[in-house]
Amino acid sequence: MRRILSGNEAIARGAWEAGVHLGAAYPGTPSTEILEELSRFPKVYCEWSTNEKVALDVAAGAAYAGYRALATMKHVGLNVAADSFFYASFTGAEAGLVVVSADDPAMHSSQNEQDNRRFAQFARVPCLDPSDSQECKDFTILGFELSERFDSPILLRTTTRINHSATPVELGERAEVAPKHVKFPRNPEKYVMVPGHARKRHPIVEQRTLDVAAWAETASINRIEWRDRKVGIITAGVAYQYAREVFPTASVLKLGMVFPTPAQLIRTFADGVERLVVMEELDPVLEEQVRLLGLACEGKSIFPICGELDPTLVRRVGAAAGLPVDHAPVEIPAIDKPELPARPPVLCAGCPHRAVFQLLSKKRVPVAGDIGCYSLGLLPPLAAIHTTGCMGAGIGVAHGAARAGIGERMVAVIGDSTFYHSGMAALANVAYNRSNVLTIILDNRTTAMTGHQPNPGTGVTLEQQPSDVIDIEPLVRSLGIKHAMTVDGYDVEGIEKAYIELMSHNEPAVLIARRPCVLLPEIRKQWVPLYVIADKCTGCGICFRIGCPAILKSTEMASGTQKPKALIDPSLCTGCEVCSQVCPFDAIPNRDQVRLAEEESHQSCSEPASERS
Amino acid sequence: MLDNSSYSFVLVGVGGQGTLLASNILTEVGLAAGFDAKKSEVHGMAQRGGSVLSHVRWDRERVHSPLVGVGEADVLLSFEKMEAIRFAELVRKGGTAVVNDMAVVPITVSSGKGIYPGDEHLPRLFGELGAKLLMVPGEKLALESGTIKAANVVLLGAVSRLLPLEEALWWQCLSQRIPAKFLDINQKAFALGRAAAAETVAG
Numbered sequence: 001m002r003r004i005l006s007g008n009e010a011i012a013r014g015a016w017e018a019g020v021h022l023g024a025a026y027p028g029t030p031s032t033e034i035l036e037e038l039s040r041f042p043k044v045y046c047e048w049s050t051n052e053k054v055a056l057d058v059a060a061g062a063a064y065a066g067y068r069a070l071a072t073m074k075h076v077g078l079n080v081a082a083d084s085f086f087y088a089s090f091t092g093a094e095a096g097l098v099v100v101s102a103d104d105p106a107m108h109s110s111q112n113e114q115d116n117r118r119f120a121q122f123a124r125v126p127c128l129d130p131s132d133s134q135e136c137k138d139f140t141i142l143g144f145e146l147s148e149r150f151d152s153p154i155l156l157r158t159t160t161r162i163n164h165s166a167t168p169v170e171l172g173e174r175a176e177v178a179p180k181h182v183k184f185p186r187n188p189e190k191y192v193m194v195p196g197h198a199r200k201r202h203p204i205v206e207q208r209t210l211d212v213a214a215w216a217e218t219a220s221i222n223r224i225e226w227r228d229r230k231v232g233i234i235t236a237g238v239a240y241q242y243a244r245e246v247f248p249t250a251s252v253l254k255l256g257m258v259f260p261t262p263a264q265l266i267r268t269f270a271d272g273v274e275r276l277v278v279m280e281e282l283d284p285v286l287e288e289q290v291r292l293l294g295l296a297c298e299g300k301s302i303f304p305i306c307g308e309l310d311p312t313l314v315r316r317v318g319a320a321a322g323l324p325v326d327h328a329p330v331e332i333p334a335i336d337k338p339e340l341p342a343r344p345p346v347l348c349a350g351c352p353h354r355a356v357f358q359l360l361s362k363k364r365v366p367v368a369g370d371i372g373c374y375s376l377g378l379l380p381p382l383a384a385i386h387t388t389g390c391m392g393a394g395i396g397v398a399h400g401a402a403r404a405g406i407g408e409r410m411v412a413v414i415g416d417s418t419f420y421h422s423g424m425a426a427l428a429n430v431a432y433n434r435s436n437v438l439t440i441i442l443d444n445r446t447t448a449m450t451g452h453q454p455n456p457g458t459g460v461t462l463e464q465q466p467s468d469v470i471d472i473e474p475l476v477r478s479l480g481i482k483h484a485m486t487v488d489g490y491d492v493e494g495i496e497k498a499y500i501e502l503m504s505h506n507e508p509a510v511l512i513a514r515r516p517c518v519l520l521p522e523i524r525k526q527w528v529p530l531y532v533i534a535d536k537c538t539g540c541g542i543c544f545r546i547g548c549p550a551i552l553k554s555t556e557m558a559s560g561t562q563k564p565k566a567l568i569d570p571s572l573c574t575g576c577e578v579c580s581q582v583c584p585f586d587a588i589p590n591r592d593q594v595r596l597a598e599e600e601s602h603q604s605c606s607e608p609a610s611e612r613s
Numbered sequence: 614m615l616d617n618s619s620y621s622f623v624l625v626g627v628g629g630q631g632t633l634l635a636s637n638i639l640t641e642v643g644l645a646a647g648f649d650a651k652k653s654e655v656h657g658m659a660q661r662g663g664s665v666l667s668h669v670r671w672d673r674e675r676v677h678s679p680l681v682g683v684g685e686a687d688v689l690l691s692f693e694k695m696e697a698i699r700f701a702e703l704v705r706k707g708g709t710a711v712v713n714d715m716a717v718v719p720i721t722v723s724s725g726k727g728i729y730p731g732d733e734h735l736p737r738l739f740g741e742l743g744a745k746l747l748m749v750p751g752e753k754l755a756l757e758s759g760t761i762k763a764a765n766v767v768l769l770g771a772v773s774r775l776l777p778l779e780e781a782l783w784w785q786c787l788s789q790r791i792p793a794k795f796l797d798i799n800q801k802a803f804a805l806g807r808a809a810a811a812e813t814v815a816g
Contacts, residue, residue, distance in 0.1 A: 004640055004650065030655075108655045132651075132679075165653040165679040166640060238679075245678040312682040330684035332702050335741045338734055340699050341727025343627065343719040345663040381724065544724060549662060552723040564725070 007162040010133035012037035014140030019177035021067035024055035027450035028074030029109035030163040031102035051421040052077035056084040063093035066180035072100040092151035096144030106308040115282035120259040127259040131240040133167040213260035221256025232273025349550035350574030352489035352515035360384040368394035372415035392422025402435040417447035417455040431480035443514040489515030492581040528575035536587035539563035543579040619672040621681040626692030631765035636667035641786040643671035653679035706743035713751040754805040763802035770806025
């Protein structure tokens with residue numbers, strides 16, 4: 001049967017067909033859907049681990065025990081998991097271990113651009129690079145086979161255009177692979193990486209790389225497509241598709257395995273063409289391998305290192321370099337476009353992070369941010385975040401600035417899931433090394449940015465099993481934080497009071513602003529749109545400064561100020577009441593007042609209004 | 614009506630407008646009609662109210678690139694008027710821009726920092742590009758069919774009128790993606806969209 005699957009769905013399908021027993025991951029775009037999809041299949045245990053390193057350790061443990069295991073993450077997740085990736089390369093395992101790294105060229109949803117084929121070279125882990133969904137499925141299955149054959153983890157490296165493109169896939173059945181052992185293996189020379197053992201493993205790993213390279217010479221996933229011999233293109237991943245699209249007459253060496261590379265096959269191809277070109281996204285990884293063989297080639301002299309390739313770009317730079325393009329770049333007539341307002345992503349209407357950022361914006365304090373929806377607190381008019389680096393970085397950054405002696409009080413903000421991921425160790429450091437950083441934990445009861453995955457604070461697992469909740473306030477107190485308060489994320493006054501109280505101590509402090517994400521299905525049912533009482537609005541503009549997309553500027557001007565009055569878009573407003581609380585003129589009724597007014601209007605239609613005090 | 618061996622579609626809109634469902638169905642229709650088909654889109658941060666973009670390609674033989682090149686889309690389907698202008702150059706000369714008559718005002722405009730472009734730009738710009746413009750009142754027709762949420766199906770109905778495929782084929786793919794209790798409403802929405810396109814194409 002043939003079905004259209006995204007790359008992510010196809011990887012999950014491949015893992016399932018390969019008889020995988022365990023999948024572990026931390027959510028991260030563009031990899032998230034792999035584990036979500038895999039968890040829908042029977043006979044596979046799947047979990048959201050607390051971070052990518054833990055996920056890789058979990059998968060390694062399963063593979064040591066003899067069960068095929070999959071760990072998935074976005075490219076920067078492999079930075080987090082790098083330590084584990086290296087030991088797993090040294091130890092190998094008893095059953096197949098496949099690690100998926102989803103790179104994000106063009107940074108559609110990431111803080112940096114990096115080419116994780118480098119990690120494969122670095123850790124001596126064979127790397128497969130699929131070019132469509134069918135290959136995502138096939139290479140996942142192959143990855144498990146190779147992992148067992150060569151006693152090595154396998155890196156399946158994808159890019160956003162592979163993960164989030166959908167192409168037809170031929171479906172197969174699951175091959176049940178019985179676990180190899182009843183008992184956990186006791187083999188310290190292989191699995192206990194003390195120096196004496198690790199020294200013996202390193203030559204084994206180097207020999208393994210040579211063995212895989214020899215396999216790669218004749219493997220069908222590395223293939224030469226002879227066409228016109230004037231130009232030969234070495235390519236892999238999604239770049240292969242652009243090469244076929246734009247240079248249909250050129251010969252192609254398509255590499256399914258990008259580490260280690262097949263030297264003899266590359267030489268054969270180079271000898272058979274007049275002009276050798278390497279076409280790859282991001283780093284010149286393959287180009288360097290070709291040059292190490294002493295072969296002259298072009299690559300990054302034609303195609304950019306930064307960003308994604310696409311057919312338009314490939315055609316333009318290819319034509320300029322004299323490569324045989326399918327047709328000349330399309331000439332777009334010069335059109336006179338009006339200046340278009342940007343449409344940046346914003347904190348949603350009703351976002352429970354807004355009130356905290358409104359306060360931080362008002363206090364003008366330096367804020368070290370973190371990775372999540374709340375990164376958007378950087379945008380005007382709130383403009384309340386001053387650093388964002390990577391998962392869990394903010395608390396340490398704030399501590400460093402504080403300890404170095406900066407004259408301002410430092411604040412760190414971090415979400416609940418990110419706190420469990422890598423914030424806890426940083427907060428322990430603040431407590432232990434006694435800086436006066438105020439850490440604000442934005443607890444929206446979910447992992448929102450990647451699409452509402454559960455986490456250790458939610459009381460439920462990926463497989464929808466009930467779990468114990470790790471309650472943040474007792475946790476931070478147990479780390480040694482004496483000043484900790486939990487407030488409602490929508491309570492503007494309560495947040496400010498707690499902030500003032502916590503800032504009054506020259507010691508580590510934690511403010512937990514708790515309120516579930518307004519987009520959670522059960523919360524959506526509770527939305528009550530508010531409105532502006534135009535007669536009361538003076539056009540003071542205070543509500544515009546909370547940066548809510550539901551608050552619009554009315555065409556009606558306030559008589560006193562001659563400034564536009566506020567207007568609420570009922571299709572967007574959720575009734576969080578933050579605007580209602582900041583309005584100094586009571587021009588925005590809260591939920592209770594809205595409900596009351598509705599009841600009154602209903603009653604006045606049917607019967608005389610009852611008396612109200 | 615287009616009659617090609619390959620088709621390229623670009624769908625643009627704002628996060629939350631149902632572009633993903635529409636691009637899924639469009640891909641499945643291509644496959645059901647005997648084409649090779651690919652789709653590409655980007656999820657993640659953009660879904661927090663940002664611009665979203667999906668590419669769908671069909672080919673009688675084989676689709677290579679999942680992305681459509683600039684100036685190569687046979688159909689630009691825009692769920693929102695300003696996004697149609699933003700991505701106008703994607704449509705090819707002789708292609709068609711199907712534009713939902715719907716404005717989703719971005720915060721840059723509601724906060725007074727930018728001005729939402731007037732409707733007069735649409736016919737002018739697509740005229741300059743040599744492309745046809747088909748305005749569809751998606752939300753209005755969706756409401757007529759029973760729910761404003763069916764606007765994406767109205768728009769698919771309009772696109773279906775531009776292609777030489779049996780209407781039943783579209784309906785077969787739609788019915789696999791839509792829960793049974795909403796089938797009637799969506800069938801009506803699809804028909805209204807198709808009829809709206811017919812009027813304009815004929816006129």
